[in-house]
Amino acid sequence: MPDDTPLFHPTADTQSSRDTTTRKTKRGAGGETHQQADGAPHLTTAQGAPVADNQNTLRAGPRGPALMEDFAMREKIFHFDHERIPERVVHARGYGAHGYFEVTDALADITSAHLFQKAGMRVPAFVRFSTVAGNKGSADMVRDVRGFAVKLYTEEGNWDIVGNNIPVFFIQDPIKFPDLIHSVKDEPDRGFPQAQSAHDNFWDFVSLMPESMHMVMWQMSDRTIPRSFRFMEGFGVHSFRFVNADGKSTFVKFHWKPRQGLQSVLWDEAVKINGADPDFHRRDLWNAINSGDYPEWDLAVQLFDDDFADRFDFDILDPTKIIPEEDVPLRVVGRLVLNRNVDNFFAETEQVAFCTQNIVPGVDFSNDPLLQGRNFSYLDTQLKRLGGPNFTHIPINAPRCPMHHFQQDGHMQMRGPKGRANYEPNSWAQGGPRADTTRGHHSFAEPIEGEKRKLRAESFADHYSQARQFYISQTDIEQAHIAEALVFELSKVETVAIRERVVAHLPNIDESLAKKVAEGLGLQSVPAPHVPAVTPRGDLPPSDALSIIRKGPDSFRGRTLGIVMTDGIEDALLDALIAATEDAGGKVVLIAPAVGGVTTIGGRHIVANEKIDGAPSVLFDAVAVLADDAGAAQLGEMHPARCFAADARAHAKFIALSAEAAALFNADSADGTAQGIHILTGPQDAVPFLEACGALRCWERPGG
Numbered sequence: 205m206p207d208d209t210p211l212f213h214p215t216a217d218t219q220s221s222r223d224t225t226t227r228k229t230k231r232g233a234g235g236e237t238h239q240q241a242d243g244a245p246h247l248t249t250a251q252g253a254p255v256a257d258n259q260n261t262l263r264a265g266p267r268g269p270a271l272m273e274d275f276a277m278r279e280k281i282f283h284f285d286h287e288r289i290p291e292r293v294v295h296a297r298g299y300g301a302h303g304y305f306e307v308t309d310a311l312a313d314i315t316s317a318h319l320f321q322k323a324g325m326r327v328p329a330f331v332r333f334s335t336v337a338g339n340k341g342s343a344d345m346v347r348d349v350r351g352f353a354v355k356l357y358t359e360e361g362n363w364d365i366v367g368n369n370i371p372v373f374f375i376q377d378p379i380k381f382p383d384l385i386h387s388v389k390d391e392p393d394r395g396f397p398q399a400q401s402a403h404d405n406f407w408d409f410v411s412l413m414p415e416s417m418h419m420v421m422w423q424m425s426d427r428t429i430p431r432s433f434r435f436m437e438g439f440g441v442h443s444f445r446f447v448n449a450d451g452k453s454t455f456v457k458f459h460w461k462p463r464q465g466l467q468s469v470l471w472d473e474a475v476k477i478n479g480a481d482p483d484f485h486r487r488d489l490w491n492a493i494n495s496g497d498y499p500e501w502d503l504a505v506q507l508f509d510d511d512f513a514d515r516f517d518f519d520i521l522d523p524t525k526i527i528p529e530e531d532v533p534l535r536v537v538g539r540l541v542l543n544r545n546v547d548n549f550f551a552e553t554e555q556v557a558f559c560t561q562n563i564v565p566g567v568d569f570s571n572d573p574l575l576q577g578r579n580f581s582y583l584d585t586q587l588k589r590l591g592g593p594n595f596t597h598i599p600i601n602a603p604r605c606p607m608h609h610f611q612q613d614g615h616m617q618m619r620g621p622k623g624r625a626n627y628e629p630n631s632w633a634q635g636g637p638r639a640d641t642t643r644g645h646h647s648f649a650e651p652i653e654g655e656k657r658k659l660r661a662e663s664f665a666d667h668y669s670q671a672r673q674f675y676i677s678q679t680d681i682e683q684a685h686i687a688e689a690l691v692f693e694l695s696k697v698e699t700v701a702i703r704e705r706v707v708a709h710l711p712n713i714d715e716s717l718a719k720k721v722a723e724g725l726g727l728q729s730v731p732a733p734h735v736p737a738v739t740p741r742g743d744l745p746p747s748d749a750l751s752i753i754r755k756g757p758d759s760f761r762g763r764t765l766g767i768v769m770t771d772g773i774e775d776a777l778l779d780a781l782i783a784a785t786e787d788a789g790g791k792v793v794l795i796a797p798a799v800g801g802v803t804t805i806g807g808r809h810i811v812a813n814e815k816i817d818g819a820p821s822v823l824f825d826a827v828a829v830l831a832d833d834a835g836a837a838q839l840g841e842m843h844p845a846r847c848f849a850a851d852a853r854a855h856a857k858f859i860a861l862s863a864e865a866a867a868l869f870n871a872d873s874a875d876g877t878a879q880g881i882h883i884l885t886g887p888q889d890a891v892p893f894l895e896a897c898g899a900l901r902c903w904e905r906p907g908g
């Protein structure tokens with residue numbers, strides 16, 4: 205064999221350096237080669253040099269040493285070595301999509317913000333949803349707060365509303381944020397547990413921070429295990445200001461309300477979903493958008509003035525408090541639609557840089573101390589993550605409006621301003637941009653006075669009253685879930701003193717909750733309550749707006765029915781079920797003992813989407829099992845099929861069964877539609893089943 209013969213040519217595409225000339229190339233007008241005859245572009249280096257061989261490193265002899273002069277190989281490995289950027293220190297795992305925001309109700313009297321001047325104004329938007337604690341590769345369905353960060357590309361610059369799916373936060377002062385996050389992330393000595401708060405450090409910290417108790421109630425509720433990004437609310441959390449053309453300020457709180465209705469899963473489902481599909485949330489969003497089922501949220505604002513702020517029982521600057529919708533009603537002013545998936549996850553979702561400091565004229569900050577701290581942090585963190593001050597040149601971060609300034613140079617500068625003027629004032633004819641006092645951003649002229657001290661206002665001192673209000677606003681089912689979540693998390697805490705210190709906060713919220721949790725943990729009694737800084741109020745009324753179940757959907761739209769099929773099923777029943785689901789705006793996933801599918805009694809071959817082992821019932825909003833006698837017996841022999849049935853029952857799902865499949869679910873004549881179990885006698889039963897599914901869960905079924 206001659207020395208220059210490569211030893212291995214896996215495919216016809218991977219020609220040796222000797223014979224690449226046999227491939228035909230097209231020449232451009234300037235004689236440059238762009239494409240091969242089959243239309244595929246030439247492989248080049250990052251410098252643009254065509255590459256002849258992408259399979260073999262340049263060697264001295266077929267078995268000899270690699271040569272350093274192989275610039276194509278070195279450049280390729282060099283770039284690969286540097287593919288990663290630091291993941292976000294919080295909210296590392298996230299998923300984004302593009303869309304638009306449209307104003308439906310102008311606010312010209314309230315804010316001079318360009319986009320709110322008239323109804324119908326539309327701006328492009330990018331949204332990134334995230335979990336907080338887990339690393340980039342952690343699972344989607346962990347118990348965690350979800351980030352809900354919105355970038356609006358307005359004509360007067362990018363406006364970022366960097367919110368969460370919970371309207372309050374754990375702490376009142378930014379100086380505590382590193383402590384909070386250190387405590388919830390994996391413990392530093394052992395490097396676990398990941399993406400969960402169920403460990404000593406987190407509960408130790410919050411047990412010593414009474415201000416976190418309101419947020420802890422939300423965190424232990426089903427809000428932190430949302431069924432999908434599409435079915436959760438978003439909140440700006442802080443009070444912001446709108447400022448109108450006359451310089452008048454109105455406080456504003458931002459709420460994103462999903463038009464799909466709210467929905468969460470049960471904890472047992474969450475645990476199993478993480479195993480079955482760790483990408484459950486991102487897959488859901490990707491699939492929904494790809495299939496044209498675009499998720500939408502209304503933007504609602506709570507608007508209030510200084511008089512209300514002074515009258516309000518709590519401090520409107522305190523991010524551990526809500527303003528109940530009953531006190532200040534929501535006004536819907538716009539809608540957000542997500543209608544385009546990213547082309548490249550890294551370029552868009554990973555590199556998007558949200559900054560709370562990104563506001564536009566007509567919007568201003570309040571003195572919420574947490575917000576003020578965030579205004580430092582987000583810009584700072586981009587420098588570390590994206591490597592330089594020019595991250596606004598990355599397309600996902602670039603404003604879509606003209607920009608003119610005298611900033612220059614720096615790492616990865618993409619724009620070379622022309623001309624001599626790079627400072628201002630200057631006297632050159634082409635002197636560059638000038639500040640515009642009319643269009644430019646003006647801060648609200650808020651009079652400020654006070655002593656310069658490290659202080660927290662007395663008005664921030666009540667830590668329990670709204671925690672109680674949240675708890676008593678939940679349905680019985682939701683209250684039970686909160687108690688169960690607390691028991692689960694604290695049972696993972698190894699230090700008994702920490703468990704007790706957490707439980708000692710609960711009587712200040714609700715005696716019965718304290719008792720349930722103490723019992724669940726096997727404590728002898730409820731520990732003596734912590735002495736609150738301010739006596740908690742018992743008179744705050746329950747608010748329906750705080751419950752998920754009360755804000756559920758009214759149809760099966762956007763939800764998924766998992767249908768298990770076996771050979772020998774009736775065509776008409778399957779067809780009716782699929783049609784009824786699609787008519788209700790839902791989707792069907794077909795599941796079979798083998799992914800190749802089944803043959804119906806009518807002789808049709810139906811291809812399955814999933815083999816039953818890979819499609820447990822936890823992945824679906826409702827389920828159906830269609831089988832003949834032999835099929836039911838076959839499923840009864842399969843462990844995944846038995847788990848499918850047992851879980852669907854235990855998780856209170858609506859279930860449709862062919863008569864033969866009833867035994868698999870231990871369903872008998874005592875069950876019925878009142879119990880959420882529909883034995884389908886014929887195609888006519890499909891529509892009533894789907895109507896029932898609109899309620900999502902049959903909580904009435906005893907034991908689920």
Ligand code: HDE
Pocket residue numbers: 292293294295298332333334350351352353366367368373377378379381439440441442523556557558574575577578581582583585586
């Ligand atoms: Fe963040 N937060 N945060 N945060 N946060 C970040 O910025 C920070 C807070 C939120 O999808 C970081 O670009 C401090 C509240 C979301 O890219 C960092 C404080 C709320 C996202 C940071 C807070 C949030 C972040 C990490 C206390 C709800 C993800 C990467 C003063 C209103 C945005 C980054 C995305 C991300 C700091 C508190 C929401 C380190 C210092 C309150 C949704 O800058």
